[in-house]
Amino acid sequence: MPLRLRPPLYGLAPVLLTLLAVPLGAPTCPMLCTCYFPPPTVSCQANNFSSVPRVLPHNAQRLFLQNNLIGTLRAGMFGPSLVTLWLYSNNISSIQSGTFRHLQALEELDLGDNRNLRTLDPDTFHGLERLQSLHLYRCQLSSLPNTIFRNLFSLQYLYLQENNLLCLQDDLFVDLANLSHLFLHGNKIWQLSENVFRGLSGLDRLLLHRNRLHTIPTWAFRDLRKLTILYLFNNSLTTLSGETLSNLPSLEFLRLNNNPWACDCRARSLWIWFQHTRVSISDVICASPAERKGRDMRYLKGTVFQDCPPTNHQPVGFDWGCRPEWENGAVHPHPNGSSNHLYGLGGSPPADPSSFYRDVPANEIRSPKYDPPTEDDYWGSYGSEEGGQLKKGCSGPGCTSLDSGAIRIGFLSLPLPCLLMLLGPSWF
Ligand SMILES: *[C@@H]1O[C@H](CO)[C@@H](O)[C@H](O)[C@H]1NC(C)=O
Ligand SMILES: *[C@@H]1O[C@H](CO)[C@@H](O)[C@H](O)[C@H]1NC(C)=O
Numbered sequence: 001m002p003l004r005l006r007p008p009l010y011g012l013a014p015v016l017l018t019l020l021a022v023p024l025g026a027p028t029c030p031m032l033c034t035c036y037f038p039p040p041t042v043s044c045q046a047n048n049f050s051s052v053p054r055v056l057p058h059n060a061q062r063l064f065l066q067n068n069l070i071g072t073l074r075a076g077m078f079g080p081s082l083v084t085l086w087l088y089s090n091n092i093s094s095i096q097s098g099t100f101r102h103l104q105a106l107e108e109l110d111l112g113d114n115r116n117l118r119t120l121d122p123d124t125f126h127g128l129e130r131l132q133s134l135h136l137y138r139c140q141l142s143s144l145p146n147t148i149f150r151n152l153f154s155l156q157y158l159y160l161q162e163n164n165l166l167c168l169q170d171d172l173f174v175d176l177a178n179l180s181h182l183f184l185h186g187n188k189i190w191q192l193s194e195n196v197f198r199g200l201s202g203l204d205r206l207l208l209h210r211n212r213l214h215t216i217p218t219w220a221f222r223d224l225r226k227l228t229i230l231y232l233f234n235n236s237l238t239t240l241s242g243e244t245l246s247n248l249p250s251l252e253f254l255r256l257n258n259n260p261w262a263c264d265c266r267a268r269s270l271w272i273w274f275q276h277t278r279v280s281i282s283d284v285i286c287a288s289p290a291e292r293k294g295r296d297m298r299y300l301k302g303t304v305f306q307d308c309p310p311t312n313h314q315p316v317g318f319d320w321g322c323r324p325e326w327e328n329g330a331v332h333p334h335p336n337g338s339s340n341h342l343y344g345l346g347g348s349p350p351a352d353p354s355s356f357y358r359d360v361p362a363n364e365i366r367s368p369k370y371d372p373p374t375e376d377d378y379w380g381s382y383g384s385e386e387g388g389q390l391k392k393g394c395s396g397p398g399c400t401s402l403d404s405g406a407i408r409i410g411f412l413s414l415p416l417p418c419l420l421m422l423l424g425p426s427w428f
């Protein structure tokens with residue numbers, strides 16, 4: 001690795017010698033990428049790459065490939081040292097089986113915003129036993145294979161928002177006892193099966209807003225003993241059983257606004273739950289019957305329900321199931337009897353990734369990662385609960401020590417361009 005020092009820079013030699021402590025013979029930094037450490041990092045973002053660079057330094061722990069045009073991921077592309085792998089905002093449409101299989105150190109995998117990613121193989125994430133954070137937001141996923149999250153025992157953050165998911169089947173998350181955040185908002189989910197959340201005993205936040213839920217099975221939240229935040233606003237819920245909510249002993253914040261609530265006898269158990277809970281709750285505006293339209297269900301007088309049958313068990317709702325044939329694009333009955341062809345074939349048309357790419361402001365393209373969404377992005381402007389301010393705090397691994405800021409060479413204050421001039425493209 002030849003290194004030419006120009007006379008005025010001799011003073012930097014000690015620093016450079018530190019840099020040269022990289023083992024000789026380490027693979028070179030790929031063209032157009034920047035390599036730095038610690039930890040060993042390869043940053044190739046925003047280069048219009050159409051594929052993953054063929055030779056990557058084998059000891060790299062962080063690989064940043066976001067904001068390119070990568071279309072396919074294949075087995076053998078990534079080395080086993082990787083801890084952090086960012087592939088968001090590419091054009092990934094297929095992930096070959098085995099691509100991530102040997103990444104036993106991987107803790108964070110960001111595949112978000114790949115708007116041609118429609119399907120995932122059942123074993124795509126198998127073997128990622130250390131994975132803590134999996135980002136699959138803003139893709140075009142309309143269903144998930146039954147075993148896709150099997151054995152991901154370390155997973156804490158699972159981001160599935162803004163896809164085209166229609167239905168979530170039983171036991172989809174059953175191994176995720178350490179999961180803290182499950183974000184499912186902005187999909188087309190119209191149906192939850194009764195055991196869909198089984199196993200999520202550590203879950204803290206469940207976001208289901210902006211979906212098409214008509215009903216929630218009575219026992220759907222049974223395992224969620226630690227859940228503190230539940231968002232169900234902007235769905236199509238007319239009823240929700242009080243029993244469903246009394247299964248949530250840790251609940252603190254609940255948003256039910258913008259649903260067409262039926263404030264007749266069907267609301268009785270929910271109304272009773274409201275009278276006894278200390279949870280902070282959004283408004284719950286009645287859509288029917290006509291004489292109660294516009295009133296807040298929470299503040300109805302008990303006399304409204306006095307003529308209701310005493311043991312008014314909530315209709316559980318027919319279990320339409322999320323059947324396996326679903327995954328083969330089979331047409332599924334819609335609860336109101338209308339046909340469901342459009343949903344069945346993958347939802348709305350794909351966004352043109354290139355137009356998306358152009359929309360990203362230049363300064364964001366250049367930074368290794370956009371700022372992770374703040375709490376306010378998730379909680380703000382959605383109406384508010386009464387009597388409570390949501391906890392401020394960290395919403396994910398984006399706020400751990402992981403340095404998501406600008407390119408940084410910890411122990412050097414020298415501006416990066418100077419360093420690159422000094423060192424040439426292959427100092428890693
Ligand atoms: C990537 O492609 C876009 C559109 O063709 C172009 O404007 C941009 O300059 C390219 N970026 C790089 C780093 O080559
Ligand atoms: C993105 O991938 C699709 C195929 O999935 C392809 O048709 C399209 O041309 C790609 N776009 C770019 C900008 O490479």
Ligand SMILES: *[C@@H]1O[C@H](CO)[C@@H](O)[C@H](O)[C@H]1NC(C)=O
Binds near residue numbers: 153177178
């Ligand atoms: C995940 O949770 C289990 C208990 O459910 C625990 O034994 C294990 O240590 C946890 N793993 C991690 C990585 O947190």
Ligand SMILES: *[C@@H]1O[C@H](CO)[C@@H](O)[C@H](O)[C@H]1NC(C)=O
Binds near residue numbers: 234
């Ligand atoms: C929720 O729905 C209301 C109307 O039903 C709409 O005005 C509002 O923008 C929606 N909010 C979100 C966050 O989607």
Ligand SMILES: *[C@@H]1O[C@H](CO)[C@@H](O)[C@H](O)[C@H]1NC(C)=O
Binds near residue numbers: 336337338
């Ligand atoms: C069924 O629901 C869809 C959307 O929720 C609606 O557009 C359609 O009119 C409904 N059909 C019937 C028969 O109620």
